[in-house]
Amino acid sequence: MTNIAGSVIERVAIIDDEAGVRAAYRLELEQEFEPHIEDGPLGLLDTCVKRMKSHVDAALCDHKLTSRSNYATYDGAKLAAALNQSSLPAVLCTRYEPAKLEEIRRYRPHIPVLLHPDEFSQETFRYALETTIRELQGEFTQWRRPWRAQVHIEDVEDQWLYVRIPARDENKLIRLDKSDLPMELQNRIQPDRRLYAMVNVGADHSRDLYFMDWES
Incomplete structure (x- = not known):
């Protein structure tokens, strides 16, 4: 025990x-x-x-x-x-x-x-x-705490979105599945679109990023 x-x-x-x-x-x-x-x-x-x-x-x-x-x-x-x-x-x-x-x-x-x-x-x-x-219990580490962040859609390819997060000051693109976004946003996705989501921008590595509560 x-x-x-x-x-x-x-x-x-x-x-x-x-x-x-x-x-x-x-x-x-x-x-x-x-x-x-x-x-x-x-x-x-x-x-x-x-x-x-x-x-x-x-x-x-x-x-x-x-x-x-x-x-x-x-x-x-x-x-x-x-x-x-x-x-x-x-x-x-x-x-x-x-x-x-x-x-x-x-x-x-x-x-x-x-x-x-x-x-x-x-x-x-x-x-x-x-x-x-x-x-x-509600106690988040710095790399896991989500913040409202702007998400730039750089490209759209079939089911995939390639996005960038300016708050991380990165040029690295992150690939997301379009189906992970709310249905009302999926059909309005296009390159250069700006959306918002709750993102753990403090993550050390992009592989640990997560996105939730999307909004336009």
């Missing part, structure tokens, strides 16, 4: 569609926590969230959960975000982040920390849990 940011964390769900990976995480976590292996299938998203809230205190989740048989019908970023929104702290740990960046980014408002398996350890997981719990 461990106290992290005022919360007692004992049982931790390990969610991954590969049995070998689940076993490896278990060995790492059992030094401090009581790992609870989720062998699957996970079932419907809402059902899964309710079940985990009833028997674990936190969760460690991979992103790609749909590769093996019928383990899940949704990806881990969606599940981790749903768990955090339900006040169950969840940490996403995945090697798919570079390839699935836009797919994961839409859920980042509700995923405070994203780990890579190469950097995973008991210590990094504990840090990630603490950051997540504090954010669920």
